[in-house]
Amino acid sequence: MGRIVLDKVSKSFGETEVIPPLDLTIEDGEFAVFVGPSGCGKSTLLRLIAGLEDATSGKVIIDDEDVTQVSPSKRGLAMVFQSYALYPHMTVRKNIAFPLRMAKMSQSEMNQRVEQAAGILNLADYLDKKPGQLSGGQRQRVAIGRAIVREPSAFLFDEPLSNLDAALRVGMRLEIGELHQRLKTTMIYVTHDQVEAMTMADKIVVLQAGVIEQVGSPLELYRTPRNRFVAGFIGSPKMNFIGGDEAAKHGAHEIGIRPEHIAVANGSGAWSGVVGVSEHLGSDTFFHVHDTGLAETITVRADGEVSLNAGDRIDLAPREDVIHKFDAQGMRIA
Amino acid sequence: MSDRKLPRLLQAPAVILLLIWMLVPLSMTLYFSFIRYVLNNLRRPEWTKPLPSNWRGFGNYEFVWNNKDFWLAIQNSLLIVGSIIILTVTLGILIAVLINRAFPGRGIVRVLLISPFFVMPAVNAVLWINMILDPVLGLQGLAVDGINQLIVSLQTAPGVGWFFSLWPQLEPISFRATQTSAYAVIIMVTWQWTPFAVLIFMTSLQSEDQQQKEAAILDGAGAWSQFRFLTLPHLGRPIAIVVMIQAIFHLSLYAEIEIVSRGNGNKNLPYLIGEFANNNIGAASATGIFAVILANIVAIFLLRMIGKTLME
Ligand SMILES: Nc1ncnc2c1ncn2[C@@H]1O[C@H](COP(=O)(O)OP(=O)(O)OP(=O)(O)O)[C@@H](O)[C@H]1O
Ligand SMILES: [Mg+2]
Numbered sequence: 318m319g320r321i322v323l324d325k326v327s328k329s330f331g332e333t334e335v336i337p338p339l340d341l342t343i344e345d346g347e348f349a350v351f352v353g354p355s356g357c358g359k360s361t362l363l364r365l366i367a368g369l370e371d372a373t374s375g376k377v378i379i380d381d382e383d384v385t386q387v388s389p390s391k392r393g394l395a396m397v398f399q400s401y402a403l404y405p406h407m408t409v410r411k412n413i414a415f416p417l418r419m420a421k422m423s424q425s426e427m428n429q430r431v432e433q434a435a436g437i438l439n440l441a442d443y444l445d446k447k448p449g450q451l452s453g454g455q456r457q458r459v460a461i462g463r464a465i466v467r468e469p470s471a472f473l474f475d476e477p478l479s480n481l482d483a484a485l486r487v488g489m490r491l492e493i494g495e496l497h498q499r500l501k502t503t504m505i506y507v508t509h510d511q512v513e514a515m516t517m518a519d520k521i522v523v524l525q526a527g528v529i530e531q532v533g534s535p536l537e538l539y540r541t542p543r544n545r546f547v548a549g550f551i552g553s554p555k556m557n558f559i560g561g562d563e564a565a566k567h568g569a570h571e572i573g574i575r576p577e578h579i580a581v582a583n584g585s586g587a588w589s590g591v592v593g594v595s596e597h598l599g600s601d602t603f604f605h606v607h608d609t610g611l612a613e614t615i616t617v618r619a620d621g622e623v624s625l626n627a628g629d630r631i632d633l634a635p636r637e638d639v640i641h642k643f644d645a646q647g648m649r650i651a
Numbered sequence: 652m653s654d655r656k657l658p659r660l661l662q663a664p665a666v667i668l669l670l671i672w673m674l675v676p677l678s679m680t681l682y683f684s685f686i687r688y689v690l691n692n693l694r695r696p697e698w699t700k701p702l703p704s705n706w707r708g709f710g711n712y713e714f715v716w717n718n719k720d721f722w723l724a725i726q727n728s729l730l731i732v733g734s735i736i737i738l739t740v741t742l743g744i745l746i747a748v749l750i751n752r753a754f755p756g757r758g759i760v761r762v763l764l765i766s767p768f769f770v771m772p773a774v775n776a777v778l779w780i781n782m783i784l785d786p787v788l789g790l791q792g793l794a795v796d797g798i799n800q801l802i803v804s805l806q807t808a809p810g811v812g813w814f815f816s817l818w819p820q821l822e823p824i825s826f827r828a829t830q831t832s833a834y835a836v837i838i839m840v841t842w843q844w845t846p847f848a849v850l851i852f853m854t855s856l857q858s859e860d861q862q863q864k865e866a867a868i869l870d871g872a873g874a875w876s877q878f879r880f881l882t883l884p885h886l887g888r889p890i891a892i893v894v895m896i897q898a899i900f901h902l903s904l905y906a907e908i909e910i911v912s913r914g915n916g917n918k919n920l921p922y923l924i925g926e927f928a929n930n931n932i933g934a935a936s937a938t939g940i941f942a943v944i945l946a947n948i949v950a951i952f953l954l955r956m957i958g959k960t961l962m963e
Contacts, residue, residue, distance in 0.1 A: 369865050390871040402866040406884035415880070416870035463870070 318380045319470035319503030320345045321366060326375035328361055328527075335361050336527035338375060343471075343505060343520070348497050351507045352514040352550070353524035359507040362524070363473050366505065367396050380470065390419075395464035396473040399480065401456045403448040403463075409435075410444040413462045420467075434462040437496070454485045461496070471503035478513065490517060511551055515539070523547050545647035548573050554603055554618070556641070559611045569642035569650055576603060576618040578636045581625075586632030590615060592625050606631055683936035684711050690930050701932075711937035715927075720918055721938075725945065728919040731836055732901045732949070736894050738841040743848025743893065744886065748878070750849075751856045761853075768846040776910040779839040786823035795823040829916025836907045836917070844900075848893045855889040856882070891957045898953060902946050920945065 321343040328336040336358045343349045351359045364370040366377060368389035377385050384392050395416075403412050411418075413434055417427045435441045438458040448456055457477060464472055474493070478486045494517055497504050508514055514521050515535045523530040523538065523546070531543040535551075542548035548556050556573045564572045580586075581604075590609035595602055599621050606615045617633060625631060642650040687698045687705040698705055715721055750760060767775075783790045798821055805815040826835035859882065867877050905921045908914060914922050920942045927935035 367869060369868070389865075389868050394869065396866065396869050398862045398866060400860070400862050402860065402862040404863060404867070404881060406887075407880075415867075415872075419871035419876060463866075467870075 318345055320380055321471060321503065321505070322376075322378040323362075323366070324376040324378060326365060326372050326377060328358075328365055328370060329373045334373075334527070336365075339527070339529055341522065341529065341532070343503060345503055346501050348494075348504045348506065348517060348519045349522060350514040350518035350520070351505065351522045351524060352509060352511055353530075354550075355509055357524045358527040359509070359524055360475055361527075363396075363475055363505060363507050367394055367473055368392050369396075393470045394473055395467050395469035395471075396475065397457075397460045397464050397477045399476040401448070401460045401480075403456060403459055405448055408445050408447055409440060409451070409459050409462075412448065412459055413440075413466055416463060416467045430466045431462075434466045437465070437499075438462050438492075453481050454489060457481065457489060458492075461493075465496070465500070469502070471505065474504065474506040476507055476509070479508070479510075486513075493517065512553060515551070521551075523550060541649070542641065543649055545571065545573070545643050548641055548643075548649075554616045557612060557615050559615075561611075563611050564642075567640060567642055570645040571643045571647075573641040573643065574635050574639065576616040578639045579615070579617045580634045580636070581617065581619045581623055582632045582634035584632055586634040588615070588633040588635065590631060590633065592627055592629045592631050594627070595625065597621070604631065606633065609633070680936045680939050683932050684940050685709075686933055687711075688932040688936075690932065692930075707933065711933040712940075715934050715937045715941065718923075718934075720923055720926075721941075723916075724918045724920050724923040725941075727833055727917060728902060728945065729949075731833060731840075731904060731919060732898055734837045735840050735844065735901050736897050738837070739845045739848045739897060740890055740893060742841070742845045743852050744883075744890075746845070746849045747852035747856055748882065751853060764849055765846045767843050768850075770843060772840075772843070773906045773910060775839055775843050776836075776907040779842070780826065780835060780911050784824075784826040784835055784838070786825045792823050795821045827912055827915075829912070832908075832912035832915065832917040835911050836904065839907060839911075840901065840904065844897060847897075851889045851893050852886055855886055859885050887957070891954070894953055894957060895950070898949055899946075902942070902949065 323339060323341040325338040325340060326336070327334065327338040339362075351362060353359055361370060365372050368377075368384070368387065372385055375385075376383050379392060379394075404415065407415065410431055413431045414427050417430060422430075431444070432441075435444055438461060440455070440458055440462060443451060443455060443459075448459065451459065457480075460477070477493075478489050481489060490513060493504075493506075506513075506517060518535055520532060521535055521538055522532050525546055531538060531547045538547060538551045542551060545558070549558070552575055554576050556575050557579075558571055558573050560571045564570060588609050588611060590606040593605045593607045593614065595604050601621055602619050602623055604617045604619060604625065606617055607613070609615050615633065617631075644650055683701060685707060686701060686703065687707045687710075688701045689698050692698050746764065750757060750764070754760075770778075781789065786792045786795075802815055802818050802820075806812050806818075808815070824831055826832055863881055864877060867881055872880065902919075903921045904919060905925065908917060908919060908922050911917070914926065918926070920938060924935045924938045924942065927938055
């Protein structure tokens with residue numbers, strides 16, 4: 318079990334309120350991702366759940382039990398830190414066994430659990446090495462191993478992949494996803510990378526300055542962002558925002574359209590402009606288009622085959638059905 | 652090859668200077684330890700010159716080995732160095748862990764804690780032996796006197812008098828007596844060098860990884876387990892440094908022993924060398940070579956021990 322409920326939880330450091338009172342429910346077995354820009358309070362929220370920070374007010378409830386005053390080790394949660402936080406003087410085996418040793422488990426059961434975790438995480442060959450002798454990805458796996466041997470009711474990950482290179486990150490992302498399917502344990506995952514959030518989450522929680530902007534499945538957030546902030550944060554490249562007359566035509570203060578929803582038309586688009594920088598990814602090409610009279614630049618996703626040079630004129634055809642409309646407060650107009 | 656010559660040439664002065672610096676005194680000591688060489692001898696004036704014709708072989712070593720004070724001096728050297736190291740490291744870790752937390756007035760407490768280290772060794776010894784440890788005039792004498800008077804006055808109290816009349820009179824300890832003078836030296840040097848240990852350990856504690864601690868808390872480690880499995884291994888290297896440096900310094904303690912007891916019953920090797928050197932340079936040199944051997948044994952022993960127990 319691992320149903321986590323935050324009931325009007327808030328956190329202040331001295332005078333500054335980092336997290337205003339906030340409600341959130343994470344269902345048992347769910348993979349929840351907290352995303353938001355740097356400094357928005359993601360780590361703080363995770364540490365509140367773990368018990369490493371005391372809530373200034375409100376309640377943390379795990380499986381219908383109020384654990385606000387319960388010490389971190391008694392909450393049955395395991396955490397994986399961004400810096401891995403492995404114990405440098407112990408071998409991998411001792412690192413993974415440490416929580417079991419603290420729980421005074423018998424040696425034979427300890428060995429069995431360590432071997433099992435090492436098997437799942439492909440660590441069997443490294444059990445007698447020290448953390449200093451491992452690569453970043455291996456260290457991350459040890460940290461995860463140390464978390465899973467405890468069989469916690471939920472896992473908390475604080476940007477576990479941000480120290481890895483891009484290729485490894487994609488690999489570890491899949492591994493964590495597979496681990497979740499296998500263990501079916503609640504996982505809360507903090508990241509500021511919206512791609513990680515989109516690919517891994519059952520439920521995304523978008524935070525800004527300690528306030529929850531929207532909670533929903535990745536596609537809900539992509540299709541119906543509740544406000545301009547979420548619309549700009551989810552999706553890559555960023556959504557194009559257009560104000561002024563064009564927005565007024567749609568009866569909105571501002572409209573937004575994703576780069577993938579604008580087609581390159583030959584001579585018959587609603588909009589037109591001049592190509593600036595093009596980014597070729599192979600499968601896709603992103604054009605940054607200037608002088609459209611709509612906004613500074615409009616980003617357009619085109620097929621990888623389309624080839625245009627800087628300075629070429631380009632006609633654009635936006636898909637009318639997926640234009641997002643926002644009012645003066647930045648809220649979505651249905 | 653030629654591109655190697657210039658750097659070597661440039662290094663040469665430093666290397667040669669260092670060699671002279673170390674080799675000259677060492678070889679002179681070695682040489683003196685094998686000849687008869689005294690400063691003053693009216694009957695055999697030829698012994699007052701360090702000449703090869705005064706060759707004595709291992710005679711000086713034999714003489715020192717059979718001296719009644721030699722084994723006492725070695726035992727005392729080890730007792731004093733070992734006790735000081737154990738006490739300073741234990742106290743140092745305790746104090747460093749305590750003042751590593753935030754509390755009001757931490758800055759002042761830290762400065763006060765470091766200050767004993769700036770007292771000169773001779774002054775330190777004079778202060779301790781006269782003002783604190785003296786059985787009559789020192790703090791010790793006053794405290795023992797005060798307790799005794801309190802007990803005496805309680806003995807006449809109604810009801811509980813019989814209880815206190817069974818108590819003994821406390822005797823102040825004389826730290827100038829033969830054995831206890833070594834303890835006095837241990838106490839005063841421990842007081843002076845604990846700040847050194849605190850300083851080194853405190854610096855090291857500040858570089859301790861906080862996330863490791865948080866991970867350990869979540870793993871269910873209590874305060875003791877965190878200390879045992881994280882802090883102590885983290886302090887392994889600083890402890891080794893503190894032990895080594897103190898071993899080097901305290902094997903050559905002299906001033907404190909001179910001031911506390913003038914070597915009465917409490918000599919260490921340097922003090923014995925000093926006594927020999929009043930006249931018998933040959934014996935003093937032989938003792939010096941023994942001291943070098945002892946220092947090396949101690950160093951190897953300490954390195955092994957620290958390496959095994961703390962680095963896991
Ligand atoms: N111990 C602390 N004392 C005072 N302020 C703090 C403390 N810890 C965090 N803060 C503040 O709280 C805010 C949120 O910090 P937090 O670490 O939760 O951000 P984050 O969303 O995890 O950012 P990042 O993506 O950079 O890790 C920041 O403005 C930070 O300055
Ligand atoms: Mg963070």
